[in-house]
Amino acid sequence: RSKPFPTYYCPNETAATHDKVEIGLIVAVFVLLFLALIVSPGYRKWQRIFFLMKISGTLFVGIAIALSNFGYGWQNGSVRTKTPYRQFTKEEITADVGLHVGLRGINITLKGDPVKQAVDTNHEQMENINYNERFHWGLQQKRIGFGPYSNDLNQEFRRARWRGLPLPIIWIAEYFTLDGAYIRWGRAFRQAGFYTNAMLWTSFGLWIVANILFVAAPKAGTYVLGLIGIFLLISIIIYSAVVSDGRIPKLSIPFQGGSVELTYGWSFWLVLTAALFCLTTAVVLLIVEFRW
């Protein structure tokens, strides 16, 4: 503070690179695990191990469902490129452009290399190039265009235009605004996201039910665990089926020196893992139950 002026800190100009929800969830899991560890001495040797295994198993499934539902790692693609960065200048920047697809929208990252680059030689200004922008497509396709009844993503795109986001971000987002004939990436990802999201929420609800049942009626709990596995598997199947609809050309966003091509990301694999985990655990538990 410089007297007599009021306290005022320097600006902190960084992109929101981390996801609050993700971090919150992960922290919550670790807190729970920690609590479980603290409580565990209350159990006897083997029971303690079982207890911790159960807790971490169920926490894993829960966190997997929650994280991947909100995560932007269903499909990822990125490219390092030299690209125009903004209008009104002819300078190009070197940057990593990334596209991260979630169930509710996309996350586009643009990180300069170096982060600070001269963008307009005329004015010798250095810009901080580190963007992390999100676009959501909402529940419904809605009408074409960018007006109030258009798709959420289109509206966000239009707002981004007004906000003047860097060109690479605009270019990528724009791909998802198209919706006609066979060019319907936004629609496809949205539909995939919608159904997958529904499946995941169902699984999540079942997960809560399963946890209650594991205490109350373990056998029913096992069935529900299996059911969770099935639902998770269905969500994976739906997702990949809708996203790779053969009629829609594969999304490939060209940049100088390469293009952004999408491959399945951590969210996808996490759900698949959780699905297999649930199914195998359920099967094992059922076999154990039948045998003994």
Add this chain to the structure above:
Amino acid sequence: QTTETYEYEGYDGWYNNLAHPDWGGADMTLTRRLEPAYADGVYHPAGEDRPNPINVSDTVMNGFTGQGSARKRTAMLTFFGQQVVEEILDAQRGGCPPEYFNIDIPKGHPQYDPEGEGGKVLPFLRTRYNHNTGYSPHVPREQLNEITPWIDGGLIYGTIKAWSDTLRSFKDGKLACYVDADGKEKNFPKQNTVGLPMANPPPPADHKLKSAKRFFMLGNPRGNENPFLLTMGVIWFRLHNWFAEKLHEKNGSWHDEQLFNRARQWTIATHQKIVMYDWLPQFLPAKYEPAPYKGYQRAVHPGVTHVFQSAAMRFGHTLVPPGVIRRDKNCTIVKSDGVTPGYDSIGKNAIRTCNSYWNPHEYLLNYGIDDLLRGMASQITEREDHIITEDLRGNVFGPLEFSRRDLMAINIQRGRDHGLPDYRTARLQYGLSEIKNWSQINPQFDDPDRSFMKEAIMNLSRVYSEDYSSGSSLPFSEAIKRVDIWPGGLLETTSDGPGELFSTIIKDQFERIRDADRFWFENEDNGLFTKNETEAILAATFKDIIMRVTNLTDEDLQDNVFTNRNPLEPNGNKTYDSRPFAQNGCPAYVVSELTAGDIDDCTEKKTFDYFTGSEAPFIVTFGAVVLYVILLIVLLVAIARLRQRATRRLMGKKLEKAKTKRTVRSRKGMMDNMMPQDMQPLCLCTEILDGGEERDISIYASSEPKAEITLATEYGKRLRVIPLDDEHPVEVWTASNDPYLLVIKISNGYDVIVKFDTEDECQRFVREFPGKLQPARIAVTTRNQYPKTYVMREAITKKKRQQLVEDFMREVFARATQPSKTVPMEGRSRGATISRGAGGPSTDKVLQFELSKEEFADSMGLKPNSLFVEQMFRIADKDESGFITFREMLDLLVIFNKGSVDDKLRLMFDLYDIDNSGTLEKQEFLKMTKTMLEMTHTSMATEQLAEITDKLFESRGLQAKDELTFEDFKNLVAAEKGTYESLGDGAGPGAGEKARPRTMTLAGTARATVAEAYGEGTGDGQRERNFEANAKETRDIPDSWARREWVQLVRYVQNYRLQIFWVLLFHLSVMLIFVERAYFYSVEREHAGLRRIAGYGVTITRGAASAMAFTYSVILIPMCRNTITLLRETPFNRFVPFDSLHGFHKHIAITALVYTLTHIIGHSINFYHIATQNPNDLTCLFRDYYHYSDELPKFQYWCWNTLTGVSAVLVTLVMATMYVFAVPYARRYAFKFFWSTHKLYIVFYALLVLHGCGRLVQAPLFYFYFAFPAVLFLVDKLISISRNRIKIRVFKAEILPSAVTALIFKRPDDFDYKSGQWVRIASHGLSKDEYHPFTLTSAPHEEHLSLHIRAVGPWTQNLRKIYSDTPYPLLYLDGPFGEGHQDWHRFDVSVMVGGGIGVTPFASILKDVVHKNKEFLGRMKCKKLYFVWVTRTQKQFEWLTDIIREVEDKDENRLVDIHIFITQFYKKFDLRTTMLYICERNMERVAGRSLFTGLRSVTHFGRPKFEQFFQKMKNYHLDVPKIGVFSCGPPPMTDQVNAACIKNNEFEGPIFHHHFENF
């Protein structure tokens, strides 16, 4: 420049202007330079008072084509112009939702209504607009320009970068080329195999939809409209690649991206130059030549104006020729050779415009573009005039249902759609002179060479003066104010081209586009081109460009391809060379339909019904659903029947089993009522009881020691013993037409009706039966002549017999109480004659009727072998016939009623005198008293009883006597003489009260209070008064039907006001939801347009859908039993009739069904409407369902290929299943199927969720309603599931009278409950999943749980059956639920009122009280507890008396005060009550207990008068603030209790809090 980087222009036009990022952006609103003239100032189309556009088109723009342009403009200019439009303007997409603003077709229109049917329309869709506009007057509707107004190559690259990326080859900066079937590249744009959304209307020549993949990929989505336009597209495509190549040659190091971007810049710049400096000057008259470039104007807006869009620029339409010729290198016209099958006819000179729409690539691929370019350059285009070629005016393409439209009518309508003012106003607002009369429109009005224009203007004036709406004419001077801009502006046309207005508008437009463009090639500040480069661009002509990209040489074309004017000829000269000119001497050519053989005719206009192909699937789908429901019903009936048959068939096997079982069982030890093991049944069969009920029995007949027929269970447990004697013969009837049926007719009892499994068994019985009775000389007659119906009708069933008994009793009582003249009262002589005159045949029957001992016992609710019954019967049966005749019965009753005190005492004496010795031994007295006590299930130690008796004897000084004489006996009961006296005139009960020593304890006073309230102790008249009261009540019953109904209604409302409130609330909510959604979809969502296509069907279906979402959600709430348990303990209990929730569930279900049917039927109509729609409109309406532009979604698509449709069909089937199996019939006969189909609710809800997930019309909504109830239900269910679902052992099952069954079973380990709560049980003997609720009658402290279950329906009856014998099936237990009445202890004084089976909760509570009292005595708030038990006859719930007795025994502090009200006493001629009543006080005297109940508690007769009761109580407990009242039982009773509470709360004193529960 070494870096050679440039700022590349974007695609969507944004960021051209630094200060206004959106200026020139794609999909922004058009610019309005004229004041809008919307009819409502906001969005209603302008020009409501203007004439029918078709009329205008027909009158003004009709004429022969084939006349060449005056200024020798070429077809090249025309189609280049069309292409320019598509560079800067695209406002052709219809709005979403579609808004039809159709144009009426005049009746008898030669093209559109040749049959003169009338009422037809030309479809017209209003333009898409900015949805932020058009709501209110300050911002009227503004339509959108989907592309950029810039000349920025949108037509080549698209206005979206992603689009452009799709066109690229990513090699050397080039655009991708066409690859033919052989994999060879062609110099055409790549085919649209990737599927870009190119505009794709149905080609009118084909009249069918074709895939958009057939087109060339261009930046211009409309570029494939006609071959000439497409030729332009190809030229620019090629030019880009030409530049890329050149740049690549020059800059070998450039990579693809750089090459592409730079080539794009060059191409755009070239396009800018040609449009602005070559084409525009030729298009406009010379004096509108664009002003020289003065540099970038950053404050100028480039927006395309509405008037440019809707009118001015459409000037090009007058230039469009009906076809274009092709010329080869030698300048000869190439005749069509039919290479493009179907579209161009062999031997024609030109490609017909109207027949080439939307198939242009076919021509180009076959003919190339060179010949076409030569043709277009040499062909003089259509004349600048009012005449529009029929290819546009009448034959422009249209939707399938109207394949050829009138573009001129559309142009006019478009202007109105966009809210354009009239022509005169437009001129004024553009600063042009005012047009005051028609001749001022065109400067060449009087030019004789252009007299056709004058004529057209005259026609114009005529059309516009004819009042459009009323038919009356307007003066010409007025009419001129109404002229639309399009015809007005068009008629300004001179030989130079567009007139003043259009030229001004167009010039302004292009200048702004140029000046506002930062990327304009001449702008020196944008750093795109060097001076040299700019000059090079400026130097290039279109001819140069054509030559760069085709094989055409300088020889092939004139220098200025846009005009075919001799360059030597002075500009603007109105006389022109009649010998047209082309570069190499090619004669210019005017295409005309008049020149026979030049062109072929436009194909016919066709229509299309979109419903085509939907009919069969539509009918099949809905038919199938109906069929399914019918099948379900058939299935249900079949199942019900089969199950009944199966049970019958099963019985054969069961009998065998039963026989073996019996031997096993009977070895274990014989029980009292078991048949001796050595006795073999005559048969095993099924007895048919009243109401069609059946039970398996075995029949025994014996002569020794007594002649009797015994009916027993299959296991040999006696059910009924029929004593026989030789005076009463037995008949056996078999039906003549049913070999299985048999009736044993019993003359003094009801008949035995049985059914055999086989004919043989039946016949065997008939054979063997008489033999068994032979030794007792009982005659058995057999009959077989009557048919089944007759046999059944004649059979005296138990009910019929009971009716007889009742009639008998009534008659006897009537005679006994009202001494009729016909019955001589003197003496009890046996032979007294009874006059039969008074009665009819029924009286006859009664008089001949003989009451068996069994019936006598039964009418008292006692066992025939009870000592009391034996004695009573003996006394009555004077002639010892074994039956009581009418006379005998009457005699007995007369004593009770009218007899002297001595008579009555004599009777009592006789009753006690067991051995009929005339003296009463003490033993006899003791035995009789004990029997009476036992009868009431009271047990008293013999010593205790002896002690009491001794005391009694002592008090009368009779202690020494061993035998009492009648005199002694009289003495003994002398103190009670008064009582017996009063009996004579029907004194009420409780008379003995006075005599009782009163310990004025709290209890004692309380009792006195109640007694007082009933006027007891006053002795006389009570009974009479009660009779009177009853009589009055009967009289009160209104005689008129209407009043009766009314009173019933009022009573109903009184009884069910809470239910009515909730039901009404529920219905109001549902209706509100319905109305809200209906309103939303019919009014508020008008802008979404659905209503427009499906009418109010949408309103109704959406309303019903939301109502369903609500009902199907709340339907879960009544099923949340654990939650309800919780809530019951809260004050909510007083406002919510929790007990009715079960019924409410059904009520909701029925409501939901109504809305569901509405929804389904509504959708059958909607689906019809939808299947009739243009698919494009549907694409807008159902945004989440996509179909390609060449697909016609039929009914089957919507119904079977969409998530919404499929889930709808499935959920309908599931729902139908649930409903059909939920009907009472199903629940009765196929309960298992009800229950298992009902479990489909999981599937049902899953489908409902999916149904919404389809998002056909709106975002999923169901979960919004569903979430809360679902979570609640789930949690609730989990609580139930998590309860130990262990099998519970039943220790004991007691078959109690009045169809009550008591089950005593194991209490699960962690089962905690409060007294008064209920549980749900399922029995292994019945369906394991079928739970029924019952109140626990055990108390929480007890080791086991118990239930008392009254058989009222199938399940409870079955339960009674299966628990009538061991081994008892196991139970499942869920619960506890419900509040019960455990709050009683929170009040200082509590009253519990139990009616009928409704005492169950109190049974538990009473036990609890007794238990608790010991421990909580000091602490408990409650100081006094009244228990009022209202029952028809005490025998109904005898088990309760055990509990009460226990209470009495343990209740040392007299906490509980019990009153029993027996209500049937006066109503029915209940012999037992009457008899017992006589003995009641006697009993009380003797044992200090009621004979009726065996209890110390006071017994009252008649219904309690709660009001008085409470009033007294209030007076008594004046110091208490609150009195808790808990009632349970029949609703009328609880209501009366409630009313009494309310009434009493009106006065000062304690307040009554009423909690009630009626199951």
